[in-house]
Amino acid sequence: MILVGELSLWVALLMAAWTTTVSFSGGLQGRSDLVKSGERAMYATFGFTLLSSIGLWTALFTHDFSIKFVASYTSANLPKAYLFTAFWAGQAGSLLFWGLILTMYCAIAVFSNRRSNRAMMPYVTGTLGVVSLFFLMATAFGANPYERLDWVPADGRGMNPQLQNPGMAAHPPMLYLGYIATAVPFAFAVGALITRQLDAQWLGAVRRWALVSWFFLTIGIVLGMWWAYVELGWSGYWAWDAVENSSFLPWLTVTAFLHSIMIQEKRGMLRKWNVTLVVLSFLLTILGTFITRSGIIESVHAFAQSSVGNWFLGFLIVVTALTAWLVSTRLNDLQANAELESMVSREAAFLYNNLVLIGICFATLWGTIFPILSEWVKGDKITVGPPFFNAVNGPLGLLLLALTGIGPLIAWRRASVSNLRRQFTWPVGFGVAVFVTLIALGMRDAYALISYLLAGFVFGTIIQEFVKGIGARRKMYGEGLVSASLRLVARNRRRYGGYIVHFGVVVIFCGFAGLMFKRDVTAVLKTGESVKATDPYGHEWTFTSQGISRFEQLNRNVVAITFDMTRDGKRMGLLSSEKRQHVNSMGEPTFEPSTEVGILESPKQDVYLVFTGAVDADTAAVHIHFNPLVWWVWFGGIVMAFGGVIVMWPQAQRAERESGYMAQIPMGRERETMSGAGV
Template identity: 70%
Template sequence: MILIGELSLWVALLVAGWACAVSFAGGALRRADLVASGERAIYATWGFVLLASIGLWTALLTHDFSFRFVASFTSANLPTLYTITAFWAGQAGSLLLWALILTTYSAIAVWTNRHRNRTLMPYVAGTLAGIAAFFLATMCFGANPYERMNWVPPDGNGMNPQLQNPGMAIHPPNLYLGYVATAVPFAFAVAALITRRLDGEWLAAVRRWSLVSWFFLTVGITLGMWWAYVELGWGGYWAWDPVENASLLPWLTGTAFLHSIMVQEKRGMLRKWNVVLVVTTFILSILGTFITRSGVINSVHSFAQSPVGTWFAALLTIAIVGTGYLVATRLPDLKTQAQLESMVSREAAFLYNNVLLVGIAFSVLWGTLFPILSEAVRGTKITVAAPFFNLVNVPLGLLLLALTGIGPLIAWRRASVANLQRQFALPLFGGLAAGALLLALGMREGHALIAYTLAGFVATTILQEFWKGTRARMRLHGESAVAGLAHLVARNRRRYGGYIVHAGVVILFCAFAGLAFKREADVTLHAGESYAAIDPYGHHWRFTSNGVSVYDQLNRHVTAVSLKPTRDGQPMPLIETEKRQHFDSRGNPTFEPATAVGILERPMEDVYVVLTGVRENDAAELRITFNPLVWWVWYGGITMALGGLIVMWPQTQRARDRSGYNTVLRPEATAHA
């Protein structure tokens, strides 16, 4: 099976190359037989990549340590779950996962479009096959998961303990599902550019794929934050690390696209912009993989340069130059069909939303690449860190939050004064009330106050929309409030799913603003000693140490401390924090000790305890942090993902027409609109 997998990788490369060549040729020469052959080759590529993946899993699960990949990332005593997820613990396996997801998506895209979009499909298939061929070539020639070593070690090195976490097991596949899904809209954009069919057709085909990508990126980023928070032990969930930024960039431009696509559907505007956004999102995904995989950015000088970097640089260059050329030569076809009629309109709100999202993306990209840029221009490396990103993105993010409330309420084309009064009176009141209440309760942090005021405003707009819609259904159809609400969402998934996403955004912003009130302290506690602290809400806490205990568990040696906390005198659940020294199946220690954070999770705040060291056998050195509202970060993320699911849930064509978003707009239909 392993040998079959190894050979399949090479066969897949050949077949993908064939699919790419004949699909483009079939499209250009209008030869149906070549096109059909290309599509069959797409399915075949998927089959071979699947075989290659099964082969690697077989090698992992049978602990075949003659393979460098298996020996590097697993050991004989690694729990089975993590042996399976070791597939994406290293570079070569991650590339194979990329290829597996990409070819699966390609097969699905070709299958679902076997009767639709026939003019576009040869180029779509060709582009997707080209990207797949590129990844397969990177593996075959750069980082082969099937590389054998010239000796067989008795045991592998084992998995980095920080990766032995359920969040890390599913975080990378989610992120990759998101990254890779941007390739399909990109392929459609390339096809539309080549065939000059730049009306609504390709957008309709692309919208659901963009949603899929957005959904998985949202889930993946949330999981990544959760993993960083519970596993890394520095007390936060987002450090503006280049790897994190890399996942945020395509999410930002993807979000911008999901908004601007509505403007093109409804008004026929932004045609150039949408093409550029789709292409940019894909390029940023590749750039993200490039950044995280090549070590160009994160690197201390001495890091081993991976050969994969050059391959990705080549793909990036081809994608940028190729699409740049296509867009430049197709500019006349991309002429917009309508003009902005008024500044006070939903189009304008969406345009500003796009400017802000892309502006944030640009600043994040700039900050991430700044060390390279400054070295290239001025010869010295200058780095920026979290303070830079916060200084720039807090104001921009707050503006964006405000638009989240304004956009959905304002009318298309031109809003009347009456429309504005009717829609905004209550939300404005809601926002100001929230701000005033917090000010009265003694909150004095400027940014946080603005954030909560805006959050109150947006939350009220969302509630108002749901209330108005439900009330209308109750009146018109005589439904109960619950049934009315359920039907309202089910019949208008795009609209109300979108509001649920916005509700998630509001929750997230509230949680982010909570960080302004974080408090932490370093303490040393002997068994029986206690430490008293006051949390940001003014409650009195007391932490009493139960002493240090040492024991062996599974594949690790554990040093643990448990704290007995009380809050205003009331006993709270125990908090336990550990240092873990992992060892391999022969009892040799592997890796450096890992921290297991003790977290007491509560909706209002987390108590976050890290064991930094043990002195004289029973003196535990601890860092105790009060993290307000962190709990809501996860629920905000879940709410957003849920809203995304509602939006992309398939609807029948009839229901889609009824909800007013008929996605295939012919140019002539919008020209006179």
Template identity: 85%
Template sequence: MILVGELSLWVALLMAAWTTTVSFSGGLQGRPDLVKSGERALYATFGFTLLASIGLWTALFMHDFSIKFVASYTSSNLPKIYTFTAFWAGQSGSMLFWALILTTYSAIAVFSNRKTNRAMMPYVTGTLGIICLFFLMTMCFGANPYERLDWIPPEGRGMNPQLQNPGMAIHPPMLYLGLVGTAIPFAFAIGALVTRKLDTQWLGAVRRWALLSWFFLTIGIVLGMWWAYVELGWAGYWAWDAVENSSFLPWLTITAFLHSIMIQEKRGMLRKWNVTLVAMSFLLTILGTFITRSGIIESVHAFAQSPVGDWFLGFLIVAAISTAYLVSTRLNDLQANAELESMVSREAAFLYNNLVLVGICFATLWGVLFPILSEWVKGDKITVGPPFFNAVNGPLGLLLLALTGIGPLIAWRRASISNLKRQFTWPVISGVVTFAVLFAMGMRQMYALVSYLLAGFVFGTIIQEFVKGIGARRRMYGEGLFGASMRLIGRNRRRYGGYIVHFGVVILFCAFAGLMFKKDLTATLKAGESVKAKDSYGSEWVFTSQGISSFEQLNRRVVAASFSVTRDGKSMGILSSEKRQHVNAAGEPTFEPSTEVGILESPKQDVYLVFTGAVDRETAAIHINFNPLVWWVWFGGIIMAFGGLIVMWPQAVRAEREGGYVAELPSESTMTLVGAGA
């Protein structure tokens, strides 16, 4: 199977080349037979890429150390789950995983449009073929996962200990599913530009794909934050690292697209904007992949330096120039059908929302590229750290939060004074009451107070919209509270699923603000010694050392420091942190020792303990952090993903018997997706 997989990779390359050639030829010549051949070749590309992937997984589980990738990222004593995830632990394997997802998506997109969008499908298929061809060429000629070693080592190097974490079994696939998903809307945008079919038809073809990409990116980013928090030992979850930002950038532009798509559907506006956002999302994905895989930046998340980066840079330049040319030659076809009638309207709120999202995107992009550009120009790399990102994106984030609450309250076209008073009264009261209560309780940190004021305002907006909708159903149909709630969401999934996403955003902002009140301390304790500390809530904690222990576990040697913990005299159990030395099957150390933190988790705050080292056999040096509201970061991410799932769920158009007659209940195609309500 290994040999079959190796050969399949090259056959997939040939199939992708055939797909590209005959699809564009068939479209330009009006040859349905060539178009059909291109689509079948794309299915074959997926099939052979799948065989190549199965072959590599076979090599991993058989511990075929003659293959460089297997020897570099596994060992014979590596747990099975991490042997499976080793597929994406290194450069070439992750490229194959990327190609597998890309060809799967491409085959599904082409098959689902086999009877629709036929005029643009040859160019959609051809564009997808080009992207598949690029990734397969990059592997075959630049980073082949089946590359053989000149000699077969008796044992593999093993996997980086930081990747031996349950989060790494889920985070990369989720992130890849989101990042690769940007290729499908991009291909449809190219197809629409080539055929000049730039009405809402192409938007209908890409909306669900854009949502799918946003959904998986959201999950992947939150899982990456969780992994950084529990694995890296720095008591934080977002450091504005260049690789973290590489996934954040396309998330921002996709979110902006999911807002502005509604304006084009409703009013025929922002046609140029939507095409540009779709193209930007894909190009930012390629840029992020270049940054991650070229080795030009140093990051715990990045791959080692390799020639693959040059391939991605070249592809990025060609794709950007080609897209810019197509857009510039189709400006007349991209003219809007209507103009903005008022700066106080739903359309204007969406536009402001998009401008803020793109502003955050460009500020983040500048922070990512500045060290690279400074090194190219001056020869010295000038690093841009969290202070820059926080100073620029912090205020923009608060403005975005405010617009999240404002958008659903304003009418389309032009808002009246009476409408604004009626809609804004209760949300504003909600925000002001939140601010007043926290201020009365002693909170004086202005950034946090503003965050919670805006969070209260947006929460008030969400509650008001649900109350109005549920109340309307109860009056019209006499339904109970639960039944009216479920049917309201079920019949208006795009609108109320978007509100649930908003709720997740509110939770995230509240959690982010909580970290402004974090406290920490360091201590060195012998067995039986204690240290006291107070958290932000005024509770007194006592940590008493239980000593240091050593033992072997799975594929590692462990030195653990344990502490009994009390809060205000009440026992909170034992908290342990470990130093782990991973070894191969021969018992030889494979990597530098890693740290496993101890976390006492609760919705109120996390107690985060790091064993920084053993001073002697009985004395442990530790660092303790009190991190308020971190639990709500993960909960907010779950709520956002749940809301996105509701929005994505197919909206059935069905008839429902209400009060003795049949009422048609259509989907609300003009309602919100991810940001601004209806």
């Protein structure tokens, strides 16, 4: 099977080349036989890429150390779960994994449009073929996972200890699923530009794939934050690392697109903007991949120095030039059908929202590439750290949070004074009430107070929208509270699923603000000695060392420190942190020792224990952090993902009973009820 997998990679490369050639030829010549051949070749490309992937997994599970990739990232004593995830632990395997997901997406996109969008599909298929061809070429010629060693070692080097974590097992696939999904909207944008079919028709397919990209990027980013928090031992989850930023950038542009697409669907506006956002999202994924895989930046997330980076840089330049030319020659076809009527309207609020998202994207992009540019120009790498990102993106993030609450409250086209007064009274009042309450409780940090004021405002907006919608359904259909709530969401998944996503954003901002009050203490303790610390809520904690223990576990030797904890005299249990030395099957050390933190988690705060090292056989140095509200960051991510599922779920059909009710409602009242309550 390993040999079959190796040969399948080259066949997949040939199939991608065939797809590209005959699809564009079929579209230009109007030959349906060539178009069909290109589509079948796309299915074959996926099939052979899948076979190649199975071959590599076979090599990993059978410990074929004659293959360089297997010897570099596994060992005979590596747990089987991580043998599976070793597929994407290194440059070569992750590129093949990328190709597997890409060709799967391409096959799904081609199959799902086999009867629709036929005029543009040859160019969509051809564009997907070009992207697939590039990635398969980068894999086969730049970083081949089937490269052989001149000699067969007795055991492999093993996997990086920081990758032996459930979060890292799931984080890369989620990011890849989100990253790579941007290729499909990009292909549809190219197809629409070539055929000049730039009306709302192409947006249907693009929107679904943009939602897929946003959904998986959201999960991947949150999982990456969680992994950094529990694995790296620095008591944080976002450091504005270049690789972290690389996943954040396309998430921002895809989010902007999902908002502005509603304006094009509703008013026929922002055509140029939407095409640009689709293209930009794909280009940012290629830029992020270049940053990650070129080795030009130092990061715990990045791959080692590799010539593959040159492949991605060249591809990025060529694609940017071609798409810029294509868009510039279609500007007349991208003229809007309507103009912005008022700066105080829902479409204007969405536009402001997009400008803030792009502002955050630009600031993050500049801070990410500035060290690269400075090294190219001056020869010295000037690093831009978290203070820059926080200073720029902090205020923009708060403005974005405010717009999250403002947008749903303003009417389309033009908002009247009475509309604004009626819509804003409750949400503003709720936000002010939160603000006053927190001041009364003693909170004085300005950033946190503004964050919670705006969070209260947005939460008030969401409550108001649900209350209005549920009330309208109960009045119109005589439904119970639970039934009305469920059917409200089911009948308008995009709107109310979006509100659930917004609620998740509010929860995450509240969690972010909590870290403004974190505290920590450092201690060096012998067995039986204690250290006292006061948490942000004023509780006094006592940590008593239970001594250092040493033992072997799975593929590692462990040195652990355990503490008995009390809070205000009440026992809170034991908490341990470890130093792990990973070894191969012969007991030889493979990597530098890694730290496994101990976390006592609760919705109020995390007690975060880091074993920094053993001073002697009975003395341990530790760092203890009190991190408020971190639990809510993970919960907010779950809520956002849940809202994304609702938005992506196929729209339910209205029941006949509702149709009967609606038929009895006068036309004017029906329009007012539907637009005001979103039923």
